[in-house]
Amino acid sequence: MKTIEEINQKIKNGDAVVVTAAEMTLIAKDKDIKTVAEEIDVVTTGTFGAMCSSGVFFNFGHSDPPIKMNKTYLNGVEAYSGLAAVDAYLGATQPNHDLDIGLDYGGAHVIEDLVRGKEINLMTEAYGTDCYPLKKIKAPITLENINQATMVNPRNCYQNYAAATNSTQETLYTYLGTLLPNYGNVTYSSAGELSPLLNDPYFQTIGIGTRIFLCGSAGYIIGEGTQHFTEAERHHGVPITPSGTLMLKGDLKKMDSDFVRGATMPSYGPTLFVGAGIPIPILNEDIALRTSISDEDIGCKIFDYGVPRRTRPVIKETNYQELKSGKIEINGREVPTSPLSSYKRAVKVAEELKKWIQKGEFLLSNPVDLLPNKGQLVKPLNIIKPPKMVCDIERKPVIITHPTDPVKEVAKKLVDNDINHLPVVDKNGKLKGIVTSWDIADAVARGKTKLEEVMTKKVIIAREDEPVDIIARRIDKNDISGLPIIDKDNKVKGMITAEDISRLIGKKNNK
Amino acid sequence: MKAWLRFSTSIVNKSVISDIMKLFDIDFNILKADITPRGGKMLVEIDGPQASESISYMEDKGIEVTPILKVVKKDTDKCLECGACVSLCPVEAISILDDWDIDIDNQKCIGCGFCISSCPTQAIALME
Structure with a gap:
């Protein structure tokens, strides 16, 4: 048994043993778990995938005369400004107001451009008040010249996710990428054994206030994410369908464009690729065992996205070893697979976080509260008029x-x-x-x-x-x-x- | 080798392609073609002992021949190595390497453009 304080002292002394979750899987293959738990202090995880539920809170500063922003656009992408006078929230998936640009440049692209230091055109309209008389302003902004740009992502780092295929006769364009007709391909998006929440499946160490790697700088978990779900079917302790989620916070001003990118899922819309990594302190044998999970022990269900309903039919159950092999069998035919989230960059996230800890630049934090690990269900939305069939x-x-x-x-x-x-x-x-x-x-x-x-x-x-x-x-x-x-x-x-x-x-x- | 053949309006009504097949010992495969009465272009693969003679002949007849080493080009700054393109390639020209980098084999590529339109960061472009 170790404590976070003891591990932090080791980090300060420069003798903490830090490995990535992928390395941990290999180490635990050859040693008994008791020895592994004693030897390893921290396991770093990583993921780099499209996370739609992401965005940034801004405070632009006051103009003279001042304005109470009502309709606000950044490079033509609307940011919600129903907040105090010069605050706004830009969501990653917001398409461009200009229909000719539409999905090609949305909220996520503005976020990437800001991180890259580019100048963004702020355009805002107001109804005008006695204290905020201006009705319209245009201003060039950069990340440097605004007060705050705080990334707050309501739902990131999904604990496992669905894999997708398409039974219909037509090509489908979905948030899980382009799906070819007649089960022509399978797409999946979890980083598997490197993925943060699959390495601490019962949230024994992860909670509110956990310091993490977020887009190239230190960020924090501020709570469970939206749609957080704890009651999924589990194999080897890990859920085999989408389950727990995280709400994350970080400072956009310190982020690195290698780990945060705007993208557009074709005919679906803009989304933000977020690089996130969570350090897991190896406090005991059970935590050591959880972090040593391998791709073949992480299950995943392939759903038919050809059925555009809330509950989609399950086509097959598989695991990440099979998905990552590039081929999977469906109805007696070999079908190619696509990852959608970058494993290469997920490794880079875990390696970078490992380096920070080894150098003593990043200490682990005790969570204020752990995340709920039971009793969290996802409710459906029941509409007043049922759809006509x-x-x-x-x-x-x-x-x-x-x-x-x-x-x-x-x-x-x-x-x-x-x-x-x-x-x-x-x-x-x-x-x-x-x-x-x-x-x-x-x-x-x-x-x-x-x-x-x-x-x-x-x-x-x-x-x-x-x-x-x-x-x-x-x-x-x-x-x-x-x-x-x-x-x-x-x-x-x-x-x-x-x-x-x-x-x-x-x-x-x-x- | 692969090449783009460009046809001007004045030669679209001439049977140059069938002529070269009769005259020269070549393997000729059309990968992509878009030709209207106003001209157009064709992506082809030409091999065989008399490939270069057939190219000179086409040039003499007014077809602009641009040999290409790469059919498509991947911008490594834009590419996030997400792999969305891998399962969409009809000829298995795109693969994930051991270090998880994405590789496009231009020998296999037929220029269908499906990876181009499906790339979330528009990192792939057709070489024309």
Whole structure:
């Protein structure tokens, strides 16, 4: 048993034994844990990944005459200024106000530019008061010439995270990166055995006031993060789905752009890559054992992001050794994997923190309170009006046609039923294609007589249990006007068209 | 070797490419092409014993040939080594090295550009 005070004395004397979490895993393979706990004093962890829930509080200083900032923009990115006169909070994921720039330069990019010492254009509007008469100002700012720039990240360092894949026929652009169709790839984002909260899974040493490495300088844990969750399923003591989180604070003025970067997840939005590392004091054997966990013992679930719902189906359970190998098997096929968070820089974070401690520049801190390690649940948000589902749309008789039907007959069917889309099915009622009135016109113009030659075979479909909002997005994304509704056996149950959806919205508004 | 071939408006209607295949002993693979009546360009791979003769012939016929060593270029300052691109490459040209650096094999690269549009920091560019 050691205390933090004893370890700090060793650090001051220059004889503390500090290793990274990856080194600890190797050391503990060859030695018994009792010896390891005695020999090692501190294990440094690290992660460098996209952490959307990040941002910076600013105090810009007062102009003369003064202004009470109401609408505030930094290089065109809005910062929330519903605070005292010249305070504001810039969130990392805020897109640019200029629609032509949009997602390409957002809050995270402003934060990186400030850290790099670049000049930023501050533009702010106000309603004007007797004490703050100015209504609009523009000013160039740099990190140096403003009073405070305090990074406060409401949710960082997720204890484990989901891995993602995509079962649908289309490429998806998500916060877990670009997901190829038909389970074409898998993305994951945890640093695994090096990741801070996976090395102290029950928060035995981590708590409020813990001094940490944050973006190249010393920062602090100020509490559990938002969505902090303690009741996930665990393997080898570590949760296998997203669990605990941290709220972090640091001084932007002291940060290093090697460890904090703006980025844009394609067609998703801006996000901030944050480098964070937590030192774990090896106070006893249990803590030593926890920090020696290896990638193969850290489980992870792969979810289907093709289902845009709160609860996504689990495709497979895996571990970080398999994910980091670059290939994983899904449905009998080998699929490539992508990390999304940089393991190279996570190692750099852990190494840098190790160096600070070895040099005696960084002492460990006793937390004021430990983080909650049980009883923390995540509540869902229940919306007043439940979303309309495909099966809620007024039922119409199912009108279908067969691949061998002559074009002329199909044309008659469209006209007689006053419809524009007709699903094509085989003799078992299974979907084979779709034909529209436009396809029929095209067939007539080109002299084609067989339906098989004119129908669209790759059909975009809707399922009965999908919310209509998702179908509306699918219609827009694929530039189509209607989709066949099919059940799990690929049998056609009806059609849903853009007109059905407009009618549904119209009806909702009229009520 | 890989090269960009540029076609001006005046030669888009000439069958230069099929001519070189008939005239020379070459392996010719089109990786990417975007040619309209107003001209355009093509990324190709040309190998075989008479590759250089075929290039001289194309140049004589008015095609601008720019051999390239790299199809894409990675900006090492912008790259965060996150690895988002690795699983998206259709020809497995991008890999994670032992030191966790990201490597793009320009021999394998076919210039599809998928890594370029998917990079969170726009660190990859097409060499044109």
